[in-house]
Amino acid sequence: MRANSRLKPPILQVEDVIKYTLRCEAEHAFEGWFSSSGDYDSQHARGLVTCPVCGSAKVDKALMAPAVATSDDRTQMAALGGASEQAEMIARMRDMVRAIRENSEDVGTRFPEEARKIHYGEAAPRGIIGQAARDDIASLLDEGIDIAPLPVLPEDTN
Numbered sequence: 410m411r412a413n414s415r416l417k418p419p420i421l422q423v424e425d426v427i428k429y430t431l432r433c434e435a436e437h438a439f440e441g442w443f444s445s446s447g448d449y450d451s452q453h454a455r456g457l458v459t460c461p462v463c464g465s466a467k468v469d470k471a472l473m474a475p476a477v478a479t480s481d482d483r484t485q486m487a488a489l490g491g492a493s494e495q496a497e498m499i500a501r502m503r504d505m506v507r508a509i510r511e512n513s514e515d516v517g518t519r520f521p522e523e524a525r526k527i528h529y530g531e532a533a534p535r536g537i538i539g540q541a542a543r544d545d546i547a548s549l550l551d552e553g554i555d556i557a558p559l560p561v562l563p564e565d566t567n
């Protein structure tokens with residue numbers, strides 16, 4: 410245990426998990442976590458994606474949340490922007506993802522375990538990336554552990 414309080418907490422990234430900003434028919438915005446776009450599609454088709462405010466299942470994707478800058482302002486701006494702004498944002502996100510990968514340790518499926526060790530000061534503070542199931546993500550977030558999804562960018566899928 411040699412926690413240095415001056416260090417910023419590491420940014421922990423999770424792969425293969427997608428966070429969507431969703432909006433219901435009453436314009437309530439909320440976030441939903443999915444293991445893939447197919448997972449969202451299938452849950453959405455079965456009416457399992459519901460608004461936490463009003464319970465409506467008539468929800469739609471607003472836009473994928475940015476990887477690190479998840480402030481509401483940024484999301485709002487991205488949602489209002491045109492195609493060129495979105496392309497620019499995707500380019501910025503791609504640079505960010507590359508930087509994250511270069512500066513993080515890939516811990517694979519040990520992600521939840523390692524994230525906890527770092528959070529509770531049992532391992533050296535560092536950025537890590539890895540995979541985690543949605544249940545694990547929810548538990549980590551409940552414990553106040555700072556994690557963020559590594560976005561799957563359109564150009565990455567070829």
Ligand SMILES: [Zn+2]
Nearest residue numbers: 433437460463
């Ligand atoms: Zn609603």
